[in-house]
Each structure stands twice: as C-alpha cells, then as structure tokens.
Amino acid sequence: MNYTLHQLQIFLKVVKTQSVTKAAEELHLTQPAVSIQLKNLQDQFDIPLTEVVGRRLYITDFGNEIAEVAEKIISQVEAINYKTMAYKGQLTGRLKISIVSTGKYVMPYFLTDFLKQHPGIELLMDVTNKSKVISSLEKNEVDIALVSVIPTTLNIEKLDLLQNKLYLVTNSNIEFKNIGNSNEIFKEIPLIFREKGSGTRQTMENFIDRNAVVIRKKLELTSNEAVKQAVIAGLGCSIMPLIGIKNELHNHELQIIPYKGLPIKTTWSLIWLKGKKHAPAASSLLEYLTKEKDNIVADKFSWYEQY
CATH class of the missing domain: 3.40.190.10 (Periplasmic binding protein-like II)
Structure with missing residues (x-):
C-alpha cells in the first residue's frame, strides 16, 4: 500500500459530496485531477471503493469503511501539526464560526489580519440564513456567530462590530x-x-x-x-x-x-452562548477584535459613512 494523505483527503471529499465534480469545486481542483487521484487510490485495493450506476456515483460499503479510517488518519495528522505548532508557541486549533449570508461582506475583514498572525488556526465558517445560524449556536456546534438581529430565545453574550x-x-x-x-x-x-x-x-x-x-x-x-x-x-x-x-x-x-x-x-454583532468556555483560538479572536474592531471599521468601511 502506497496511498498518500492527499489521496485520502480527496476521497473523503468525494464521499461527503457524492460527486467528483462537487469535490473538485470544493477542493479548488480540476475534475480530471480529482479523478486521477481517486483512480490512483482505487488501484491499491482489489475491492471497489465507488461504483457508477446510471451516471451517478455511489460509495460502496467497503468505500465507506475506508472513508471512516481515512477520516481518523487525517484527524491524527492534524493533531500532530497542531501539537508541533503549539510546542513552538504558536496558537493552534479550529475556529468554528456561523454567519448569516449577508455577513460574508463583513466577517472576512475582521478575520484577515488575525489569521495571518496565527497561521496554525484552521477556520471553518458556515454561511447560511439566520435560523440555521441560531440553531448551530443553540446546539453548541460553533464557537461564535455573526448576526444583525439578536435572537431573543437564547441567553447570549455579544461583541458589536459594525452598524x-x-x-x-x-x-x-x-x-x-x-x-x-x-x-x-x-x-x-x-x-x-x-x-x-x-x-x-x-x-x-x-x-x-x-x-x-x-x-x-x-x-x-x-x-x-x-x-x-x-x-x-x-x-x-x-x-x-x-x-x-x-x-x-x-x-x-x-x-x-x-x-x-x-x-x-441594526448592528452586526458576534454572539456566543453565555458562560461558554472558549477554546484558545476563539478566545484570542474575541480579545483581538475587542481591541482592533474600531481600527478595522475605520480602515475597511470608511465608504459606509457616505450613505
């Protein structure tokens, strides 16, 4: 067996999307590149990982079992990378944020410099509508959320960013x-x-x-x-x-x-569940934005005051 982490990552994306085309789009690769890596991985197994029925891609039972193991392998590799960076004194970990759809015009500007300062942080940002954002927050699936209308059904804390x-x-x-x-x-x-x-x-x-x-x-x-x-x-x-x-x-x-x-x-605000114990990545982001939000607004949103 001589498969690579890259092949496993591509296979996992194919499994999750159930499509070579969608996997290529999400990985920012060409479709032929994904197909080649999928074939190279398949060539190392005598049992099919996938099958095509009526032009639709299906993952075999064996393929799903391999995907479960691959996910564990990649998770362990990420853990090694995080520990290496942490040992060097770098801030590491995953930062999970859910934002309302219009927030895509806002949130990246408040994240850019912070993530440049901390390359060991992996950002997972879900862009969706308000009801799904609140649901993710309520289920404690994300660290923080960006909304423009504060929910009245949750006990939250907030940091105001921009009008x-x-x-x-x-x-x-x-x-x-x-x-x-x-x-x-x-x-x-x-x-x-x-x-x-x-x-x-x-x-x-x-x-x-x-x-x-x-x-x-x-x-x-x-x-x-x-x-x-x-x-x-x-x-x-x-x-x-x-x-x-x-x-x-x-x-x-x-x-x-x-x-x-x-x-x-209204006000664009970062919100989180009251009393939540943030991991270092989320805690550091909130500390950074508390200090720098006014500078970011002045630098990136000065055009806003014309209206």
Whole structure:
C-alpha cells in the first residue's frame, strides 16, 4: 500500500459530496485531477471503493469503511501539526464560526489580519440564513456567530462590530413619476423578499408592519445575491443591506430610493452562548477584535459613512 494523505483527503471529499465534480469545486481542483487521484487510490485495493450506476456515483460499503479510517488518519495528522505548532508557541486549533449570508461582506475583514498572525488556526465558517445560524449556536456546534438581529430565545453574550443599514433599492434605469410619495413605488413594481428564516426578511417584515406599508406584489428568493441580481435585472425593488451593494451603487446598477423611516439600522454583532468556555483560538479572536474592531471599521468601511 502506497496511498498518500492527499489521496485520502480527496476521497473523503468525494464521499461527503457524492460527486467528483462537487469535490473538485470544493477542493479548488480540476475534475480530471480529482479523478486521477481517486483512480490512483482505487488501484491499491482489489475491492471497489465507488461504483457508477446510471451516471451517478455511489460509495460502496467497503468505500465507506475506508472513508471512516481515512477520516481518523487525517484527524491524527492534524493533531500532530497542531501539537508541533503549539510546542513552538504558536496558537493552534479550529475556529468554528456561523454567519448569516449577508455577513460574508463583513466577517472576512475582521478575520484577515488575525489569521495571518496565527497561521496554525484552521477556520471553518458556515454561511447560511439566520435560523440555521441560531440553531448551530443553540446546539453548541460553533464557537461564535455573526448576526444583525439578536435572537431573543437564547441567553447570549455579544461583541458589536459594525452598524448595519438597510435601504430601499431599485434598478438605476427605473424612474418614478412621484418620488415624493414613496408609496407609489409599491404600486408600480413588486417588492422582493428573502426566504423565511432570513434576518433581512425579518427586518423587512417588521418595518412593513410598523409602517402599515401595503404591498400589492411580492417575490421571494432564497439568497441575498439572488435578490440583488433580480433587482439589477429590473424584476422589482427590495430593502437591502448597504454592505452588500457597494459595487453596484458605484457602478450605477442600483439606486437608493428615499423612503420615510429608512434606512433601518441594526448592528452586526458576534454572539456566543453565555458562560461558554472558549477554546484558545476563539478566545484570542474575541480579545483581538475587542481591541482592533474600531481600527478595522475605520480602515475597511470608511465608504459606509457616505450613505
């Protein structure tokens, strides 16, 4: 037997995704490269690891057993690497963060310098909607989470990072005859919502209820990026976080429509379960951000104050 760690890592990704194509995408490799490494691993066994039925890839029982062992091997290798770095005085370990989908425009800027200072830390960041973020936090599956709407069902602690502003946005080519009466907007074009469970959706619905806004037509899409592209295409308007439309405003693909009560202002906050005993990686990140968050905001988000 002469298989490599690289081959085992690729095989594990194929097992988890049930697809050579998806494994290649997640590993940032070409599909032929993954197929070659999978074949090289298979050649060392007389029993098939995978089989293809009707163009669909299946993992055999033997393949699943090998995957279980491979996962343990890779975990032990990672442990060796962590111990080596720790022995040299470097901070190591996994940092598990769950963030709401729009948070992808925020969180990387607060992580970059910290991770450069601590190359021994492995980041696992899940980008999803608010309900799934809160579920992961509640189950203690992550160290910290980034949200713009603080959950009322959990006993949490928080660190505020950045103000979140939401504006009414449309395609730049759309013109309104009576811009002073913003209610006319919703008579002319649909309002586009995020899916239920989204923090942006919750914020929008609260605003509509408080202001008794009458919506005649509405569309629902399942990601902030999908909403943005739909608005750019002229399918409707939406109340969107400013943080995610910087380039589109600059390129005049989108325009902000004045509306009474807007922008809605919330706060991007890191939250964690009250009393949680953080591992060194998460504890160090929170300590770092407590000291550096204002500098990061001034350096990376100065454009934000123009709106």
